[in-house]
Amino acid sequence: MSCLGEPDPAVVRDRVLHVTDLHFWRISWSPRRLVGKRLLGMINLRLRRRRIFDLSGREQMAETLAREGAPTVIAGGDFSTTSMEEEFQQACSFLKTLESMGLKVYAIPGNHDVYTFTAARRRSFEQHLGAFMPGERLPARVLLPGGTPVVFVPGARPNVLSSRGDILPKDIAETARLVKEAPSGPVLVVGHYPALYRTEAYAQRPLHRLGHARLLRAALGETGRTILYIAGHVHRFSETRDPRFPNLTHVTTNALFYRGRGGYTVVECAETGFRVTAKGM
Ligand SMILES: [Fe+2]
Ligand SMILES: [Fe+2]
Numbered sequence: 001m002s003c004l005g006e007p008d009p010a011v012v013r014d015r016v017l018h019v020t021d022l023h024f025w026r027i028s029w030s031p032r033r034l035v036g037k038r039l040l041g042m043i044n045l046r047l048r049r050r051r052i053f054d055l056s057g058r059e060q061m062a063e064t065l066a067r068e069g070a071p072t073v074i075a076g077g078d079f080s081t082t083s084m085e086e087e088f089q090q091a092c093s094f095l096k097t098l099e100s101m102g103l104k105v106y107a108i109p110g111n112h113d114v115y116t117f118t119a120a121r122r123r124s125f126e127q128h129l130g131a132f133m134p135g136e137r138l139p140a141r142v143l144l145p146g147g148t149p150v151v152f153v154p155g156a157r158p159n160v161l162s163s164r165g166d167i168l169p170k171d172i173a174e175t176a177r178l179v180k181e182a183p184s185g186p187v188l189v190v191g192h193y194p195a196l197y198r199t200e201a202y203a204q205r206p207l208h209r210l211g212h213a214r215l216l217r218a219a220l221g222e223t224g225r226t227i228l229y230i231a232g233h234v235h236r237f238s239e240t241r242d243p244r245f246p247n248l249t250h251v252t253t254n255a256l257f258y259r260g261r262g263g264y265t266v267v268e269c270a271e272t273g274f275r276v277t278a279k280g281m
Helices: 037-052 055-067 085-100 117-122 124-132 169-180 213-221
Strands: 012-019 072-075 104-107 140-143 149-152 187-190 227-231 238-241 248-252 263-270 274-280
Touching (some): 085 104, 085 124, 104 124, 117 124, 149 169, 169 187, 169 213, 227 263, 227 274
Parallel strands (some): 012 072, 072 104, 149 187, 187 227, 227 248
Antiparallel strands (some): 012 263, 140 149, 238 248, 263 274
16 A cells, blocks of 8 residues: 555554454254244355355464464454354354464454344344453454554344445444544544445445445544455455545455465554565465
8 A cells, every 4th residue: 555655564563363254154954943044044155155155265364364464453344154153163163262372362253244134133143252352342443563553333134135234324423433532643544345346446336335434434534544444344455545535545354265276464653554466375
């Protein structure tokens, strides 16, 4: 990313790994569990997704992430495919493996982690992965070991059929406050959904988008802070300077286990800005 300029390890105060859209999966044809949207999700999983999300290299991936030497992993949602208990258990086991390797892990939910209204009501994500959340609720702010502030935003919600998200105006206002009042320097903002509907790398269909994204962009841009907004959901790496707010840059990360083009993003944080590098498997 251009705002950091030439690589200079001396000015980097934090390195963080962004992983997202892990999509652990489990096929079940139990009639009790195949209610509503999950039936369609399971058919899609059986016909397509199970071949796309290759989980066989998860141990190797954990070792690769640990070898990066960054102390922090930010996991940006869609840990599961249809919010099944077994999927969350696999995700929890993977995050615990990273922890056992000395990495601090933060996790927020994606739309697949509240895939059904029942999973959302039962708070399945929080039950299994709540220990990795950056706070009891989102938005929340933490500081990385070198002092870089990170603000995590909400957006995932259950839907009857679509993959839409939404961030409420009150949560946008709270996000802006957390950014404005963060310690000086660039701020990393993390969401599951991109705040730009279209970049050179992707174009989101209306039923896949984050509601109120334009308001969120404006609120972030108007803080005047240097912000890197990093997200997942589109399963593609991209890096785009906001067309309206030059202080705001948008990055999306590949889905971690996506066959053939999976990977993660390394974010280096300096007092002058950020540099991002996409890493593949
Ligand atoms: Fe996803
Ligand atoms: Fe998603």
